[in-house]
Amino acid sequence: MVEHAMAVHGELWTVKELFVLPNEYIYWSIQIVMYPFMTGLVAGAFVLSSLYHVFGVKQLKEIARFSLVFSFALLPVAMMPLLLHLQQPFRGINVMMTPHFTSAISAFGIVFMTYSFIVASEIWFEYRKHFVLTTQTLAAQTDRSGFDNLRMYFFKVLTLGAMDISNEAIQKDHNAVKKLATLGIPVACFLHGYAGFIFGSVKANALWMTPLMPVIFICSAVVSGIALCILCYVVTMEIRKFMAKRKMSRWAKDTSAPTVEQLQSAETQEIAIASNYLLYFMIAALTLEILDMIFRGYTQVKSWDILREVILERDFNKIFIMQYAIGNVLPFLLMVLPGRTVRRTTIATVLVIFGVFMMRWNVVIGGQAFSLSFSGFMHYHMPFLPTNWETFREGFFGAVTVMATPFVIFWFLNKIVPAFLKEDEAH
Amino acid sequence: MKRRDFMKKTIVVIAGASVPLSALDLIDPKEVLAANPEIHWAFLIDTYKCVGCGFCVKACKTENDIPFEANVSRTWVERYVYTKDDRRYVDSPQAAQYGFTEAKIDLGEHFGFQEIDPDNVGKAFFVPKLCNHCETPPCTQVCPVGATYKTDDGVVLVDRSWCIGCGYCIMACPFGARFFHPTEHVADKCTFCYHRITKGLETACVNACPFSARKMCNIRDINDPVTKIILNERVGVLKDEFGTRPQAFYIGLASEVR
Structure with missing residues (x-):
């Protein structure tokens, strides 16, 4: 680590050991760890919501709607780490203006926009009835305040003039949601699989280059997405139960509001099914990751000497203890051992999310832990307290900002498209 | 003439015309020179x-x-x-x-x-x-905006006014030849x-x-x-x-x- 006026990008947090080429630094740092992590959550959340819409897993009805809204809240955040990482963030738009299609990154704008449109339209069809009902309820009120008027016009605009809520019309909405969700699954997988391709196709990097990378990324994405949705769902349900018990919110005072017992039973059922799916995807992700590692160890090509030292010695704790033991094996046991409870599942999901984060870390930072000369190593020291813009965006607080943003967006989004709808408004 | 015949004949004419047109395209002197430049x-x-x-x-x-x-x-x-x-x-x-x-x-x-x-x-x-x-440079391949490119005479360059500074080219170079310029904040190289x-x-x-x-x-x-x-x-x-x-x-x- 060198701090001087002419510090090169990457020099601040890189410590070199033995022979590392002069221009080598850890150029892709924490924000590039966040990028596949956040896109993974987006894709995973969407896949969970599709389980209900496409495959008709009825037990997931409530969490499906929740995941859909949450996936939309996560969307803008998938782009954030990339922008924060660019040396010329104001030129980021060039990717859309002059895409150079031999580059894996150039398709990002197109895939991302396609995916955004799919999720946005799916949400529109899902919530059209809610928009119409809100508009009508507000219009029926005689003593509307200025804010209510504003709300009414806002929702009126959201309906896009489609005010028909007859059974046939709602059925059409329903079909549209199903079609969009079906289309969304491959696009979501593509969005994330190709984030894996960005790494997997870098032939210069011995750790990254494997055709398995996109598939590994998709599986771990679904794992992290489902885990986060379960976790957030439990947290919101606990808040709802807390409010329902004490009649603290406007909806809780309503006579038709669900009772604590109803909420409890819905929660238990949804979590049970969702965590089964979590387990399936965890098995797939883990199998592929272990396969990749065994293959490298068995074939022992030129790079294996240095990779072995990184994987089995230097990064052993990060890979085998933090990623595999704490992030995979422990939550797996918590979920498969008999007598699974919501609390135990919740703890497991926290560990799973941590495990997937560590996997991203070990790929991105681990891939830069050794020199192209295969004769030296680089250590990453993440900047903690920001001293300037550079150490903020490429440091701990930059990552925390990225991590916190979807929750802020979700809070606002929830005012417009409530993740928990009353039974009569829902599909 | 029936509409069907008209369509058929149109297709034949387009197909026939495209053959000599594509031949003309093949002998564009600029492209030939770019493929076999005098300097490399x-x-x-x-x-x-x-x-x-x-x-x-x-x-x-x-x-x-x-x-x-x-x-x-x-x-x-x-x-x-x-x-x-x-x-x-x-x-x-x-x-x-x-x-x-x-x-x-x-x-x-x-x-x-x-x-x-x-x-x-x-x-x-x-x-x-x-x-x-390199003849087939991985760095120019991965640039998402085409800011780095190979000239006809075989030199790989970076357009400083267009580079977004993503670092993908730096990662793609197996020789460690690239880096971020300390004051220009764009990818730089020989x-x-x-x-x-x-x-x-x-x-x-x-x-x-x-x-x-x-x-x-x-x-x-x-x-x-x-x-x-x-x-x-x-x-x-x-x-x-x-x-x-x-x-x-x-x-x-x-x-x-x-």
Whole structure:
């Protein structure tokens, strides 16, 4: 680590050991760890919501709607780490203006926009009835305040003039949601699989280059997405139960509001099914990751000497203890051992999310832990307290900002498209 | 004429017309010249002649405005030392911009400097490095905005006004030739001194080398003495396993040099 006026990008947090080429630094740092992590959550959340819409897993009805809204809240955040990482963030738009299609990154704008449109339209069809009902309820009120008027016009605009809520019309909405969700699954997988391709196709990097990378990324994405949705769902349900018990919110005072017992039973059922799916995807992700590692160890090509030292010695704790033991094996046991409870599942999901984060870390930072000369190593020291813009965006607080943003967006989004709808408004 | 016949005939006419049109397209002289340009720049490094003075690095940094205080460089020199008890040491302190003035080996911030007993040295040599201006460069392939590109005469360049600074090209280069410019904040690399060679001058490093360890040539000109060496002598390239077809050739390349 060198701090001087002419510090090169990457020099601040890189410590070199033995022979590392002069221009080598850890150029892709924490924000590039966040990028596949956040896109993974987006894709995973969407896949969970599709389980209900496409495959008709009825037990997931409530969490499906929740995941859909949450996936939309996560969307803008998938782009954030990339922008924060660019040396010329104001030129980021060039990717859309002059895409150079031999580059894996150039398709990002197109895939991302396609995916955004799919999720946005799916949400529109899902919530059209809610928009119409809100508009009508507000219009029926005689003593509307200025804010209510504003709300009414806002929702009126959201309906896009489609005010028909007859059974046939709602059925059409329903079909549209199903079609969009079906289309969304491959696009979501593509969005994330190709984030894996960005790494997997870098032939210069011995750790990254494997055709398995996109598939590994998709599986771990679904794992992290489902885990986060379960976790957030439990947290919101606990808040709802807390409010329902004490009649603290406007909806809780309503006579038709669900009772604590109803909420409890819905929660238990949804979590049970969702965590089964979590387990399936965890098995797939883990199998592929272990396969990749065994293959490298068995074939022992030129790079294996240095990779072995990184994987089995230097990064052993990060890979085998933090990623595999704490992030995979422990939550797996918590979920498969008999007598699974919501609390135990919740703890497991926290560990799973941590495990997937560590996997991203070990790929991105681990891939830069050794020199192209295969004769030296680089250590990453993440900047903690920001001293300037550079150490903020490429440091701990930059990552925390990225991590916190979807929750802020979700809070606002929830005012417009409530993740928990009353039974009569829902599909 | 029936509509069906009209459609049929239209298709026949379009198909027929497109054949000679595509033939015309094939003999576009610009494209032919681009495919077989008269100039294709290549570099030759004789590792036997390099003494590690670092004049090339100094000249390059001065010519191309890469600050001396910045620990990055478009070109650098590596020192390889093998001891008789089969230990291998490599270093390139500050890219060797001040030359190898110390006998001690730089082992990085962790280990500091290592003294080596001169009687224990088996073999030792210097290897200058720079961008290989590959035939099939992975760096230009991965640039998402096309800001880095290969010229018709075989030089890989970066458009500083269009680079977004994502670092993908830096990651894609198997030779570590690229870095972020400390003040321009865009990807930077050796240009073969494009501003000089296109005016008939030598590159700054070739010009500065007192022992002619570095040479440049037009590999299409078979009468060029340097081209003759590349074509007739036993020369090697770095890391050919990546399939990038480097255009910097080495005399006396050891297999340990990576």
